[in-house]
Amino acid sequence: MLRKFKIAIDGKEYLVEMEELTEGLAAPVAPPAQQVVQPVAHPTPESAPAPVTPEPKPAPKANATAGEGIDAPMPGTILKVLANVGDQVTANQPILILEAMKMENEIVAPKDGVVTAIHVTAGEMVNPGQPLITID
Numbered sequence: 001m002l003r004k005f006k007i008a009i010d011g012k013e014y015l016v017e018m019e020e021l022t023e024g025l026a027a028p029v030a031p032p033a034q035q036v037v038q039p040v041a042h043p044t045p046e047s048a049p050a051p052v053t054p055e056p057k058p059a060p061k062a063n064a065t066a067g068e069g070i071d072a073p074m075p076g077t078i079l080k081v082l083a084n085v086g087d088q089v090t091a092n093q094p095i096l097i098l099e100a101m102k103m104e105n106e107i108v109a110p111k112d113g114v115v116t117a118i119h120v121t122a123g124e125m126v127n128p129g130q131p132l133i134t135i136d
Helices: none
Strands: 004-008 012-019 068-071 076-081 093-100 101-108 113-118 131-135
Touching: 093 131
Parallel strands: none
Antiparallel strands: 004 012, 068 131, 076 093, 093 101, 113 131
């Protein structure tokens, strides 16, 4: 999900676009296979190098939980948990406040649903990709 933020630094405003990455969406990319071609004086069908076929990419891992997990987008400290288990939330509703680099960042619900699990508490330090809340 692409999110836009307006940030003011030393009186100058900057528009910043950030993309939220979710764990398990993108499979690791393998380096491309290299094909070695050697010059041949008189190429024949038998001496031509065989084409290299790319290996199929593994399918992304399925989420173990039934709901959609919200992971920490950056390292920081949880200041406030604004939702409780069983709460009905709407898309883009703030559900957590994450402090990172002395800035308070709202973590919002990606979709409408019900909070089924909260994996963090106020005051807890989190790392990028760490599960925060699950919404079903």
